[in-house]
Amino acid sequence: SSNDDKILAASAKHPIVPLPAGSLYKYGTAGFRMSSDLLEGVTFRVGLIAALRSRKLGGAAIGVMITASHNPAQDNGVKVVDPMGEMLEQEWETYSTRLVNSPSDKELLETYHALATQLKIDLKTPAKVVYGRDTRPSGHTLVAALASAFEATGTEYVDYKILTTPQLHYLTRATNTEGTPEAYGEVSEAGYYKKFADAFVHALKGRKIKGTLTVDCANGVGGPKLNEFLKYIPKDQVPFDVKVVNDDVLRPEVLNLDSGADYVKTKQRAPPHPKPEAGARCCSLDGDADRLMYYWTDAETGFFMLDGDRIATLAASFIADLARSAGIEDDLRIGVVQTAYANGASTKYIQENLRLPVVCTPTGVKHLHHAACSFDVGVYFEANGHGTVLFSNDAMATFRNKEPQSPAQKDALETLSAVGNLINQTVGDAISDMLLVEVILAHKDWSLRDWANTYSDLPNRLVRVEVGDKDLFETTDAERRLSKPQGAQGEIDALVKKYTNARSFARASGTENACRVYAEAATRAEADELAKKVAVVVENYGGGRGSAAVS
Ligand code: G16
Structure with missing residues (x-):
């Protein structure tokens, strides 16, 4: 068809850079992320995926964000956002990886059609994609590759230019809910x-x-x-x-x-x-x-740091207190979702002092978000400060509709409602999270020191270890244990046993070409020493050529 010719011609303009034999482009923790000079062809192909995804969902708007977030300036990345502002459905990560790794333009087109057939996608369905990028200069070339994919596939698109990642998530949801009872907000940056x-x-x-x-x-x-x-x-x-x-x-x-x-x-x-x-x-x-x-x-x-674990505990205790003041504590299931990086002291505090359930998932907000959905109020934060609080539609309706029995109940219900609107419901959002923290501190009349006094963190250390082949490392038990390479976990266990209140784990990063090691223990010296020793184990099992860079 003429679209096929267009796809072939466009793909030739945005060629994929072949990787060394045995390596593949992978949809990682936050999409495809790497040195920006490898990304033009990848981004074009992600554009094709976004168009397919939109058609699969009957023309719902799909989001694409061009960013490498915390990575160095020369890196960039591309990730796909589902209609309600959530991360791309996991199965589609596999389809993306398959399409992106097609060796030639011709095979790309074949895979594109094979996916459409396999997923029963009618290529005549209208499609829509909205996208944005961060301030990296390489973003220009990458959005041009995206636009090219949309032109070739007859996909409607809106280029929102420079945005924060959470703004793109907001716009995706706002676009898809416009004019419905669930309207998330005006469809614009303003x-x-x-x-x-x-x-x-x-x-x-x-x-x-x-x-x-x-x-x-x-x-x-x-x-x-x-x-x-x-x-x-x-x-x-x-x-x-x-x-x-x-x-x-x-x-x-x-x-x-x-x-x-x-x-x-x-x-x-x-x-x-x-x-x-x-x-x-x-x-x-x-x-x-x-x-x-x-x-x-x-x-x-x-220096005293209040990280994602602290934000989670602050938000969870505030919301739980409000629920009690509003007299709805029995109707509201509040839970906290963390990853293996959460400080052990925070987990203990949530379970024993706040008396709330804690769920542990693998790294990546997509995993936490999913788990948080099973609560009426799901507080999820990674220790690195990435997270949000999800309120179910039922919870929001309760705040609005419950008949207050006292002025205090009325006040609590109104605050809960406003807090539900203040926290970005699509994804972790630093600006919205910051506003939430400011609101809570103002309500409690707390300084950062008051906040810090709620519990004491176990000293901890995060180490980045460069290894020959990070893909040798596979994890289980929400990344708390290594299943591969054989023998590595046994050595880590033996080390951990030697320290007081200690815990440590290693995993391959999904955004950087390195492994990460986390360790916590009763004292600063013990945490540092344990992290260093586990890093050496990772280095030894990681196919050599590595150097442990403590960061
Ligand atoms: C991304 C993900 C986060 C994850 C972080 C590090 O953050 O969105 O969920 O914690 O990468 O992941 P990894 O340890 O696999 O490299 P960002 O802020 O870089 O987009």
Whole structure:
């Protein structure tokens, strides 16, 4: 057909770079992510997948985001977003991998048709895709490859240009729910700002936010977008003093450099620039503004970090308290979802003090999101600061419709409703999460120190280990144990036994060409030593040529 000719011609313009024998492009933790010069052909092919996915779902809008988030500036990535703003259905990751790895244009076309046949997709169904990109310069070429795929397949598309990842998720859901009772918000970037600014004012309910909040934007897309967002807050009603730093998006090489949520979490220190003011309330976003870390530095404490586990416990305790005040605690199943990286002390605190159930899933928000859906209120956060709180439609309806028996109940129900609107329901969103934290601290009249005092973290260390072949490592038990290579887990177990309250695990990263090792133990020295020793085990089993870089 003429579309086939168009696909062939377009594919020839965006060729795939052949990988060394035995290697494949893989849909990883957050889509295809690698050095940007390998990505043009990959992105064109992902465009074909997005078009197929939209047709499979009767023309529902599919999202595509071009970003490599926390990775260095020269990397980029591409991931697909399903209609309600969730991550692409897992089975489709396999189809994407299959299509992307077609060796030639001709085989690409054959695989495209084979997938359409296998999945019973009528290629005449209308299709729609919306997309955006972060501030990386390589994004230009990649969105051009996407547009080419949509032109060749007769797919309607909207280029939203530069966006944070969560904004693209928002727009995908807003597009698909427009004009329905579930309408998520106005279908525009401004609609995003309006929705969350409005929810922020409602959720505060007159409480005052104290002091200045310094926000490090990792010199990524979060900077300009946060500055834009702040214009939507009615300052006369809600004074909110925010100092935006590291928001230089004009020099691409400074993206994520010595700044951002990933830097803060892995280095366990504040970004060196600008020098943090003693005791100031600070937070960091990552390169595409979907992760959040809070911290302060002062002479007495040194550096203190409040990570994703802390945000999860803060949100869960606040919502559980509100549910009690509203008299609906028996109707609302609240749960927390974590990964193996969650500090053992946070898990214990949630189970024993908050008395809430905890579920552990593999890394990747897609896994956590899915598990969180099984609760009425599902709080999910990765320790790295990526997460959100999901409210079921029933829960939101209860907040709206329950007849309050007292002014206190009315107040709690209204706050719950506003909080449900304030937290991005599609995916972890650093800006929306930050607003939530500010709201909770204002309600509780808490400083970061009060928040930190809720429990003590076990000292921990995260190490990045470069190995010859990270694919040798396979995990089981929600990534808490290695099933391969044979013998490695036994050595890790033997090491862990030698330390007090210790835990450690190793896994291959799904976004970087490396393995990660996590260790926690009763003391700082023990955690560091255990992490180092497990890193050596990983190096030894990882096919050599590696070097353990403690980060
Ligand atoms: C992505 C994923 C996160 C994951 C992180 C690290 O974050 O969205 O869920 O925790 O990668 O994954 P891995 O350990 O497999 O490399 P981001 O912020 O880079 O998109």
